[in-house]
Amino acid sequence: MMQHTYCPRCGSNLSTKFDGGRDRMACLSDGCGFMHFGDASIGCGGVVIRDGKILLVQRGINPGKGNWQIPGGYVEFDEEIHSAVEREVLEEAGVTAKVTDSLGFRHTAGNRERPSSNLYVVFRLDPISGEPLADGEETLNAGYFTLEEMTEKTGIQSLSLWAVRQALFHPPGAGFTHRSGDLELRAGWSLFGL
């Protein structure tokens, strides 16, 4: 794991602290409480279906340049996750779409070679406007395709295929939906649930 020397919260020197069964880098300054639980990133992918056809993009960058997949990307640290997937669908495929529900998530644990974990959340979105248009950098092509056409695409990602099948075989709203009246949400919180 990457070793941090200074506390990202208050700038003090970090120390090693035994917590939860292992040594972790921690800030022992009064009132700070920062503890480094490891590096993590959050990704998001969007399944957009119009008239039974699935919105796909062709990757313009490595890894996997030329491969086809659902649009998606990384969630910025100060961005709501559903806004992130709507932004990525628009940026990568030129389609304005609105999240209806979440179809599932994939968690990737880190290891010695890649000391960062990742959570990739897949959403279903309703297309609102716009014809598919690649951005020419991150994506080379974009379009709507049938499931059969999708399975014949080059290097189609198994996770994309899984997510699309979930969307085709479970009605919109069957997954986790955005909840706002269920409990008092703090600023920055987004709750998705059954």
Ligand SMILES: [Zn+2]
């Ligand atoms: Zn600190």
